[in-house]
Amino acid sequence: MKSPERVESKPALVVIGNGMAGMRTVEELHKLDPDMYDITVFGAEPHGNYNRILLSPVLAGEKTMDDIMLNTREWYVQHGITLHAGDPVEHIDRRNRIVRARSGLEVRYDRLLIATGSKPFIIPVPGHQLPGVLAFRDIQDVESMLEAARNHKHAVVIGGGLLGLEAANGLQRQGMSVTVVHVTDALMNQQLDKPAAQLLQKALEDKGLKFRLNAQTAEIVGTDRATAVRFKDGSEIPADLVVMTAGVRPNIELAKAAGLHCDRAIIVDDTLQTYDPRIYAVGECVQHRSATFGLVAPIWDQARVCGAHLAGAGVRRYVQQTSPTRLKVTGVDLYSVGDFVGGEGSEDLVLRDARRGVYKRLVLKNNRVTGAVLYGDVKDGPWYFGLIQNNTDITSIRQTLLFGEALSARAA
Numbered sequence: 319m320k321s322p323e324r325v326e327s328k329p330a331l332v333v334i335g336n337g338m339a340g341m342r343t344v345e346e347l348h349k350l351d352p353d354m355y356d357i358t359v360f361g362a363e364p365h366g367n368y369n370r371i372l373l374s375p376v377l378a379g380e381k382t383m384d385d386i387m388l389n390t391r392e393w394y395v396q397h398g399i400t401l402h403a404g405d406p407v408e409h410i411d412r413r414n415r416i417v418r419a420r421s422g423l424e425v426r427y428d429r430l431l432i433a434t435g436s437k438p439f440i441i442p443v444p445g446h447q448l449p450g451v452l453a454f455r456d457i458q459d460v461e462s463m464l465e466a467a468r469n470h471k472h473a474v475v476i477g478g479g480l481l482g483l484e485a486a487n488g489l490q491r492q493g494m495s496v497t498v499v500h501v502t503d504a505l506m507n508q509q510l511d512k513p514a515a516q517l518l519q520k521a522l523e524d525k526g527l528k529f530r531l532n533a534q535t536a537e538i539v540g541t542d543r544a545t546a547v548r549f550k551d552g553s554e555i556p557a558d559l560v561v562m563t564a565g566v567r568p569n570i571e572l573a574k575a576a577g578l579h580c581d582r583a584i585i586v587d588d589t590l591q592t593y594d595p596r597i598y599a600v601g602e603c604v605q606h607r608s609a610t611f612g613l614v615a616p617i618w619d620q621a622r623v624c625g626a627h628l629a630g631a632g633v634r635r636y637v638q639q640t641s642p643t644r645l646k647v648t649g650v651d652l653y654s655v656g657d658f659v660g661g662e663g664s665e666d667l668v669l670r671d672a673r674r675g676v677y678k679r680l681v682l683k684n685n686r687v688t689g690a691v692l693y694g695d696v697k698d699g700p701w702y703f704g705l706i707q708n709n710t711d712i713t714s715i716r717q718t719l720l721f722g723e724a725l726s727a728r729a730a
C-alpha cells in the first residue's frame with residue numbers, strides 16, 4: 319500500500335491493458351518502489367485483473383470466476399491505483415503525452431506501458447459473424463459459451479491446439495456434444511510429435527470428444543444463428559456453437575496508429591522499451607528479437623525486467639527462455655518443452671509403454687537435452703526442463719535419463 323510521504327507531484331504512469339502482463343509489471347514495480355508513480359490503468363474489459371489461463375477450468379465447471387481473480391477492484395483502491403475498467407484507450411498522443419479513452423477521458427503520462435495482449439484470429443469464412451460463433455479469450459466468451467451450453471446441444475471447436483482442446487473439454491463437461499476440427503492430421507502439432515498426439519486423441523475420444531482431422535472449414539451455415547459447419551469437401555456437421563481457436567494476433571492497432579515501430583507486434587529492446595523511450599510494452603503485444611509470445615512464463619520474466627526499469631533500477635535485461643506447455647484437461651497428463659522435432663545432428667531417446675499409456679521422447683544434441691515430449695507420466699518434466707535450461711551434459715546419466723530424475727541421480 320502507498321505510504322503517506324512523497325505525495326507531491328509524482329510522475330504519472332499510465333497502463334493500457336488490465337491483463338496478466340500489464341498488472342504483473344505493476345506488481346513488480348510496486349515491489350521495488352510502491353510510491354514512485356501515480357498509476358492509472360485502463361482496461362477494455364469491465365473487470366479487475368484475472369488469471370486468463372484459468373478460464374479453461376471455469377468453462378469446465380472446476381473453478382468459479384471469483385476463484386480466478388488476481389487483482390480485485392478493492393486491490394486497486396488499496397494500492398492507490400486508479401482503474402478505468404471497461405473503458406479502452408482509443409488514442410495515444412505521443413507529442414503531448416496524453417492517452418484518450420473511449421469515454422473521452424484524457425490522462426497525461428510521463429511513462430506509458432502498453433500491455434494490450436492479443437486478439438483471437440477469427441477465420442473469415444462465410445458465416446463467421448453469425449451469432450453462435452465465438453472466440454475463447456475472455457470472461458465474456460466463457461459466459462457466452464456457458465449460456466450456449468445451457469440452451470444448445472452441438473458444439474464445434476475449430477482448431478485442435480491447446481486452447482481448442484481445453485475449450486472442447488470444457489464444453490463437453492457442460493453437457494454438449496463436441497467435435498474438434500483441425501487442419502492437419504495431428505492434434506497440438508505445435509507441441510507434440512505424432513505418437514504423443516495419437517495417444518492424446520485416443521484419451522480424449524475415450525472421454526467422448528469427436529475429431530475431424532485434415533478438415534478445412536468452408537462456411538458456417540445458418541441464418542439467424544450458426545446451425546452447422548460445412549467443409550471444403552461439401553460435408554457438414556451440426557453446430558449451434560462454433561468456437562474458433564485458430565490462433566491469435568498481437569493487438570497493436572493502437573501502437574501502430576501512434577507511430578510506434580511495429581512489425582508483427584510492437585518492437586521492444588531488452589529492457590522492454592519501445593522506440594519511444596517514454597513508452598514500454600510487455601506481453602503478447604510485443605516482439606522481442608523476432609519472437610512473439612503466447613505463454614505466461616516469458617511474460618513474467620518481461621514483467622520483472624520492465625518493472626525494474628520503470629522503477630529506475632534498470633540493470634536487468636530480458637533474455638528469452640524456452641517454456642514448457644501443459645494441457646489443462648483433468649485426467650490427461652502431457653508436457654512438452656523445447657525442440658521436439660529434432661533434425662540433423664540430433665538424436666532421439668524414446669520410451670513407449672502402451673499398456674500404461676506412457677510415452678516419452680527426449681531430443682538430444684551434443685549430449686544435451688534440447689526437447690522433451692512426455693505423455694502419461696509427466697513428473698520428470700520440470701527436471702528435463704532444468705537440464706535444457708542449464709545445458710547440462712547428460713553423458714554420465716544417458717542410460718537412465720528416460721527413467722527420470724530419481725534413477726538418474728543414483729546412476730550419476
Ligand SMILES: Cc1cc2nc3c(=O)[nH]c(=O)nc-3n(C[C@H](O)[C@H](O)[C@H](O)COP(=O)(O)OP(=O)(O)OC[C@H]3O[C@@H](n4cnc5c(N)ncnc54)[C@H](O)[C@@H]3O)c2cc1C
Nearest residue numbers: 335337338339361362370406407434435601602612613614
Ligand atoms: C483460455 C486460455 C487458456 C490459456 N492457458 C494458458 C496456459 O495454460 N499456460 C500459459 O502459459 N498461457 C496460457 N494462456 C495464454 C495466457 O493467458 C496469455 O499468454 C496471457 O494472458 C497474455 O497476457 P497479456 O497481458 O499480454 O494479454 P491479456 O491477458 O489478454 O491482457 C490484455 C488486456 O488488455 C486489454 N486491452 C486490449 N486493448 C486495450 C485498450 N485499447 N485499452 C485498454 N485495454 C485494452 C484486453 O481487453 C485484455 O484485458 C491461455 C489463454 C487463454 C485465453
